[in-house]
Amino acid sequence: MRMANQLWQVLMLNVRQQMRNKSAFFFNLIMPVLMLLFFGATNAGSDTVTAVTVGLVDRDGGPVAQLIRTGLQESGYFEVEAGEEAELIRRLDAGKVRAVLVLPAGLSEQVAVGSGPAEVIVHWDPTSTASAAAQGGLQYLIQGLETFQKEPSIAVRDQRLDSTEQLGLFDFMMPGLLVYMTLNAGVLAIGTAVSYQQRAGTLRHMFSTPLTMGAWLVGTVLGNHLLAILQLSVIWCVGIAFFKIQLPNNLPGTVAILLLSSTAGIGIGLAIAAFARSGETAMPIAIIASMGLTFLGNAMMPLDHAPEIVQTVMRFMPSYYMTHALQQVTMKGQPLAAVLPDLGVLALTATIGLGLAAWRLRRTVVTAA
Amino acid sequence: MAASLTEAEVRSARAAAPAVLIEARGLVKRYGDKLAVDGFSLQVRSGEIVGLLGPNGAGKTTAVEMMEGLRRPDAGQSIICGLDVHRQGRALRPRIGIALQAARLPEYATVLEILTLYASFYEDPMPVGDLLRQFSLEEKARTRFSHLSGGQRQRLALAVALIGRPKVLFLDEPTTGLDPQARHALWDVILDLKEEGRAILLTTHYMEEAERLCDRVAVMDHGRILAEGTPRELTRAYGPEAAVELDPGGARVDLAELARLSAVTGVRSEDGRVLLHTANPPATLMALARYAQERSLPLSDLRTRSATMDDVFMALTGRRLRD
Numbered sequence: 001m002r003m004a005n006q007l008w009q010v011l012m013l014n015v016r017q018q019m020r021n022k023s024a025f026f027f028n029l030i031m032p033v034l035m036l037l038f039f040g041a042t043n044a045g046s047d048t049v050t051a052v053t054v055g056l057v058d059r060d061g062g063p064v065a066q067l068i069r070t071g072l073q074e075s076g077y078f079e080v081e082a083g084e085e086a087e088l089i090r091r092l093d094a095g096k097v098r099a100v101l102v103l104p105a106g107l108s109e110q111v112a113v114g115s116g117p118a119e120v121i122v123h124w125d126p127t128s129t130a131s132a133a134a135q136g137g138l139q140y141l142i143q144g145l146e147t148f149q150k151e152p153s154i155a156v157r158d159q160r161l162d163s164t165e166q167l168g169l170f171d172f173m174m175p176g177l178l179v180y181m182t183l184n185a186g187v188l189a190i191g192t193a194v195s196y197q198q199r200a201g202t203l204r205h206m207f208s209t210p211l212t213m214g215a216w217l218v219g220t221v222l223g224n225h226l227l228a229i230l231q232l233s234v235i236w237c238v239g240i241a242f243f244k245i246q247l248p249n250n251l252p253g254t255v256a257i258l259l260l261s262s263t264a265g266i267g268i269g270l271a272i273a274a275f276a277r278s279g280e281t282a283m284p285i286a287i288i289a290s291m292g293l294t295f296l297g298n299a300m301m302p303l304d305h306a307p308e309i310v311q312t313v314m315r316f317m318p319s320y321y322m323t324h325a326l327q328q329v330t331m332k333g334q335p336l337a338a339v340l341p342d343l344g345v346l347a348l349t350a351t352i353g354l355g356l357a358a359w360r361l362r363r364t365v366v367t368a369a
Numbered sequence: 370m371a372a373s374l375t376e377a378e379v380r381s382a383r384a385a386a387p388a389v390l391i392e393a394r395g396l397v398k399r400y401g402d403k404l405a406v407d408g409f410s411l412q413v414r415s416g417e418i419v420g421l422l423g424p425n426g427a428g429k430t431t432a433v434e435m436m437e438g439l440r441r442p443d444a445g446q447s448i449i450c451g452l453d454v455h456r457q458g459r460a461l462r463p464r465i466g467i468a469l470q471a472a473r474l475p476e477y478a479t480v481l482e483i484l485t486l487y488a489s490f491y492e493d494p495m496p497v498g499d500l501l502r503q504f505s506l507e508e509k510a511r512t513r514f515s516h517l518s519g520g521q522r523q524r525l526a527l528a529v530a531l532i533g534r535p536k537v538l539f540l541d542e543p544t545t546g547l548d549p550q551a552r553h554a555l556w557d558v559i560l561d562l563k564e565e566g567r568a569i570l571l572t573t574h575y576m577e578e579a580e581r582l583c584d585r586v587a588v589m590d591h592g593r594i595l596a597e598g599t600p601r602e603l604t605r606a607y608g609p610e611a612a613v614e615l616d617p618g619g620a621r622v623d624l625a626e627l628a629r630l631s632a633v634t635g636v637r638s639e640d641g642r643v644l645l646h647t648a649n650p651p652a653t654l655m656a657l658a659r660y661a662q663e664r665s666l667p668l669s670d671l672r673t674r675s676a677t678m679d680d681v682f683m684a685l686t687g688r689r690l691r692d
Contacts, residue, residue, distance in 0.1 A: 005489045009486045009489040012482075204469070206490075209487060210533070
């Protein structure tokens with residue numbers, strides 16, 4: 001009973017620290033919501049694909065040109081703006097259209113006769129990623145129409161994974177945001193706060209009482225677990241309210257991964273606090289660690305096409321395994337058994353981090369050498 | 370004020386506990402080549418307040434931390450309530466209360482939350498409400514630590530130190546930074562704690578505090594205890610019999626000439642004032658009056674006083690306590 005009360009009091013001490021410290025509160029709860037809203041605003045708040053406007057110069061006027069125009073309009077990816085080449089190129093330069101497709105005179109005839117490859121021109125602006133994407137899309141579509149009046153040898157049909165059928169763009173952001181929040185609360189907030197408590201003598205004073213290191217560690221971890229669950233609830237509620245995000249496909253599994261990730265984050269944060277010389281030193285280290293883990297953990301931006309060295313480093317980041325586990329369990333509804341290697345890495349990180357922190361704090365705070 | 374232990378508990382504690390509750394035996398601590406504490410030995414008995422005085426860097430904090438079990442000595446032993454501090458630390462911790470200097474308690478927690486937190490660490494804590502009343506903190510119960518005044522923080526630190534009903538208290542400069550009224554109020558609290566039979570080791574920078582509160586005082590410098598005894602014993606042994614203090618009003622005085630005046634045993638100049646140690650104040654005053662008249666010295670602010678702990682400290686260390 002006394003132990004339970006002790007754990008509860010240490011737990012609440014940590015929760016109060018996180019909730020009443022304006023800076024920690026902002027970065028733990030407000031910042032992720034702002035990030036969600038920011039991404040939402042910049043992506044028009046929906047998961048539907050926005051059509052790209054392209055210019056079309058039709059000097060052919062034959063059946064092939066008609067086929068291309070219809071193909072563009074029915075693709076759902078393009079809005080067609082017909083006009084003169086010079087005017088459309090001026091609009092391309094001004095960013096009003098993303099690419100200009102020129103169909104030369106005699107195109108239909110050339111295709112029907114089969115006298116060599118027919119050439120069409122795509123004007124695009126390499127300084128614009130949207131223009132580059134439009135150019136790629138046009139090229140893909142035109143090549144698909146090369147088999148005019150012939151049966152296509154291969155038919156391509158888009159089919160998403162069944163487990164992701166209901167998911168939109170924002171659902172895919174959630175694992176990244178959760179990893180960011182978890183690392184922020186564990187590594188940055190706890191790491192910095194404990195470092196300051198250590199240097200100010202607050203921890204030393206607490207350990208001069210019958211409070212044990214084990215009870216303090218468990219209370220601290222549980223306090224952060226409570227915060228992690230609060231973070232999960234807030235971010236999901238905002239997501240559901242504004243962006244029609246789906247509830248996690250495997251909610252208990254998501255919570256379990258989140259708690260293990262939170263423990264690993266606290267382990268890293270406490271180890272930084274225990275080994276840093278002062279609170280001032282701990283803060284930049286914790287910021288760098290938290291940012292590095294977030295960005296190299298495949299959480300905030302996809303690194304599937306990053307250089308090989310980045311992908312190698314990524315595999316040494318515990319956050320990579322947090323992201324992967326959350327993607328599999330939260331998004332696809334996989335059972336925890338499917339992500340056991342990820343859970344193993346997180347458990348190992350938590351054990352090493354907490355073990356190092358306890359070892360160091362015993363020697364510097366509980367009984368100094 | 371003495372609400373923390375019942376009279377029966379106090380009697381029982383006095384009867385059951387060993388007379389010596391705090392004992393340091395030859396504690397030694399080195400930091401590289403520097404000998405921070407060199408054979409520190411001290412005893413504090415039940416119902417006694419012992420003051421540890423020393424200038425900054427004298428080794429007080431290291432010595433006290435070794436006694437508390439917060440720092441491991443290179444040699445020597447610290448025994449509290451009959452338990453070896455470093456071997457039986459877990460059994461010992463419920464029996465000691467520590468109020469650290471400029472107490473830093475969790476800044477985002479309120480007074481009530483801090484007391485409740487610390488109460489949860491002990492088997493049989495004092496009721497939080499009683500402590501709030503005892504230390505006049507009821508109105509501040511829902512105020513965060515960071516918003517408390519210096520005096521309120523020190524009172525809270527003392528309340529936290531007492532929450533586990535300890536037999537032994539370590540108070541590290543408990544009244545530093547307090548105004549005189551708050552300091553005197555806290556002295557009364559500390560004297561009450563002594564009356565309850567606790568052993569109290571107090572470090573302080575205030576000589577008046579040491580003289581008012583301490584049954585015995587140990588003066589420490591360069592890691593060693595230079596002298597130990599009651600304030601009266603120390604002033605008798607190391608201080609002048611009496612002192613005549615004067616302000617020469619900016620005029621130059623020859624200290625060697627003053628040293629030859631009747632009954633003068635020592636002369637010192639400090640902050641523009643001159644202090645004559647004397648074995649016979651009337652004789653010295655008469656001689657001083659003649660001396661001043663012959664040289665037309667404006668003797669303003671002339672006073673005589675008994676020796677103080679400040680004089681003892683100066684005689685032993687060559688420094689003022691605040692140096």
